[in-house]
Amino acid sequence: MTIQVNGESRGVGEGQTVAALLQDLDIRADRVAVELNLEILDRNDFETRGLREGDRLEILSFIGGGAE
């Protein structure tokens, strides 16, 4: 099935969890915020939350920034 991750299409296994996807992407779960279809997920739910066809996932983290 296909989902959108940070605005790009990506094929993932049926029912794959958020935690498994982060692992596939080599992203540390404790360093990111995950928004699934505009809902911010609790980090504790990454392991249980399954992905569905057409989901829109945003993965964000801190970068250098002052203002502007």
Add this chain to the structure above:
Amino acid sequence: MDTINDRLMIAGREFKSRLWVGTGKYKNFVETKKAIDASGADVVTVAVRRVNITDRSKENLLDYLDPKKYIILPNTAGCYTVEDAVRYARLARAAGVSDLVKLEVLGDEKTLFPDTAGLIEAAKILIKEGFIVLPYTNDDPIVAKKLVDIGCPAVMPLAAPIGSGLGIRNPYNLKIIMETVKVPIIVDAGVGTASDAALAMEYGADAVLMNTAIAGAQDPFAMAEAMKYAVWAGRLAYKAGRIPRKLYATASSPIEGML
């Protein structure tokens, strides 16, 4: 001065340094860390952005700035609406370690001045959700008071437009803000060089936050160190209490004993 007893407290949290720095505009994380260390700042602002999922070789900023050692202050930079600012604040909390947020709701791209009506609205929503909201605001005493009245534990008025390096454009307004609100005041944005930072502290600011003045200097590390001393000197001078200005001279040497 006893610096141990001169610690800045906001919402029950202790901030060791009165110089706060942004982490933007550096070539890489090594330089970012080097400049921050030279500045002695323990509060660093960061932005929240999409992770680059196609190039995972990119390192994470937090690999260089240990959240146990630095107070990570996420901002809502780049947000021009209440909805966006609230969304980014929530994402920052989800990605991070605390309820702290430097709230920015910008008015336009040319000035990057705060949209103060939007700022107050967003602050209300976030405070209700338990955030510790440090608002980037204009040098407007009335807005500062409104922000404090709704529960902001500090206010961050600008010295001048972000990145402009113009220094404190309206010192009298800053002084009025300091007299109007009884919470810590962090002068944020517009500082150009060390004397600007010292002046802000001499006026009675509790801290100064800057990014471009350090990151954009020809030698960012030397400027970071200059800012450390400037903030410290300004704070000492403020605590010491300056002499009043007078039009005419007063001799420092005694007349007595002269021939």
